Amino acid sequence: MGRIVVTGGAGFVGSHICEALLQRGDEVVAVDNLLTGSVDNIAHLFGEPGFVFVEHDVTNFVHVSGPVDAVMHFASPASPVDYLEHPIKTLKVGSLGTHKTLGLAKDKGARYMLASTSEVYGDPQVHPQTEDYWGHVNPIGPRGVYDEAKRFAEAMTMAYHRSHGVDVRIVRIFNTYGPKMRPNDGRVVSNFLVQALAGKPITVYGDGSQTRSFCYVDDEVRGILALLDSEYVGPVNIGNPNEFTVLELARKVLEVTGSSSEIVYEPLPVDDPTQRKPDITLARRVLGWEPTVALEEGLRSTAAWFSRD
Numbered sequence: 001m002g003r004i005v006v007t008g009g010a011g012f013v014g015s016h017i018c019e020a021l022l023q024r025g026d027e028v029v030a031v032d033n034l035l036t037g038s039v040d041n042i043a044h045l046f047g048e049p050g051f052v053f054v055e056h057d058v059t060n061f062v063h064v065s066g067p068v069d070a071v072m073h074f075a076s077p078a079s080p081v082d083y084l085e086h087p088i089k090t091l092k093v094g095s096l097g098t099h100k101t102l103g104l105a106k107d108k109g110a111r112y113m114l115a116s117t118s119e120v121y122g123d124p125q126v127h128p129q130t131e132d133y134w135g136h137v138n139p140i141g142p143r144g145v146y147d148e149a150k151r152f153a154e155a156m157t158m159a160y161h162r163s164h165g166v167d168v169r170i171v172r173i174f175n176t177y178g179p180k181m182r183p184n185d186g187r188v189v190s191n192f193l194v195q196a197l198a199g200k201p202i203t204v205y206g207d208g209s210q211t212r213s214f215c216y217v218d219d220e221v222r223g224i225l226a227l228l229d230s231e232y233v234g235p236v237n238i239g240n241p242n243e244f245t246v247l248e249l250a251r252k253v254l255e256v257t258g259s260s261s262e263i264v265y266e267p268l269p270v271d272d273p274t275q276r277k278p279d280i281t282l283a284r285r286v287l288g289w290e291p292t293v294a295l296e297e298g299l300r301s302t303a304a305w306f307s308r309d
C-alpha cells in the first residue's frame, strides 16, 4: 500500500488507474487540469477514503504535501483530435509537465512512471515494434507535437534516473480502448462504435488496410501496474499484439453492435502510420503479463458503455 500521485487522473486511462489503485488499497492524489478529461470519470471515487482530486496544470510547479511513494505521469492530450487542437499544450505537458513531475518524484524519493506511447516509433520501419527500435518520426509534421513530446519526456525521465537516481519506469502504451473514452475523441474505436450505434456511415480513412492493435483498458491497466511494481527500468511495450486492419475493425464493430451502417472511405490523415503492433516479449518475460480480453469482448463492453443512459 502506498500514496500515489496520478497526473491525468480525470482522463480515460488515468481514471481507470485511480480505480485500480484504490481497489488494491493504495491512496491516490489525482491531478488534472480537465483539458481533455472530466470529473465525470472520477466522480464515483470522491467519497472513497484515500482519494483526493486536485485541479492543477502540471506544466506549473507541482506541490503535494505529505509522503508520496509513486508519481504516475499520465497527463497529456492523447487522441489525434486533441493533440492537433492543442499542439503547444501537448508539447508543454510532455516537456515542462514531465520536468515538474520528475521534480516531485525526486523531492519525495518516489518511484516515477512516465506514460509514453507507441507513437515514439512513428511510422515504424520495424514490425512488430520492439523496445530497442528507435522509431521513424517526422519531427515537423502535425503529429510530431505528440510524438516528439513523448520522446523528449522519455529522454528527460532517463536523465533524472542517471543524474539524480530517480527510480523510473517507462510504459509505452499502444492503442487502448474501453469504457470512459470520449465518444468524440476521434480515435478509431470510439468513432466506429458511435457511428455504428447511431446508424451513421462508418468512416474508414484510406482503404482501411492500415493495421492497428487494440488493447482493452483492463488489460492495459493490469500491465501498467505490473510494470510500476516491478524492478525493471527502461521502456516496456504494453499493448495487445493481435493485429487487425482498420477495415476488419469496422466489420467487427458492425457485427458486435448489430448495426447496418455502411462503410465509407475518406482520405488518410498526414503521417498516419501504416502498421502498428507491439512486440510484448519483454513484458511477458519481466512482468509475466499478457492481454486476455478478446477484441469482440472488449468492443461489446465499450459499446454497452456508449449506449448507457
Ligand SMILES: NC(=O)c1ccc[n+]([C@@H]2O[C@H](COP(=O)([O-])OP(=O)(O)OC[C@H]3O[C@@H](n4cnc5c(N)ncnc54)[C@H](O)[C@@H]3O)[C@@H](O)[C@H]2O)c1
Binding pocket: 007, 008, 009, 010, 011, 012, 013, 014, 031, 032, 033, 034, 035, 036, 037, 038, 056, 057, 058, 059, 073, 074, 075, 076, 077, 078, 079, 082, 093, 097, 115, 116, 117, 118, 172, 173, 174, 175, 176, 177
Ligand atoms: N489511450 C491510449 O490509447 C494511449 C496510447 C498511448 C499513450 N497514452 C498515454 O496515456 C496517457 C493518458 O491518455 P488518455 O487516453 O487517458 O487521454 P485523456 O485525454 O483521456 O487523458 C489525459 C488527461 O490529462 C489531462 N491533462 C492534459 N494536460 C494536462 C496538464 N497540463 N495538467 C494536468 N492535466 C492535464 C487531461 O485533462 C486528461 O484528463 C497520456 O499520457 C497518453 O499519452 C494513451
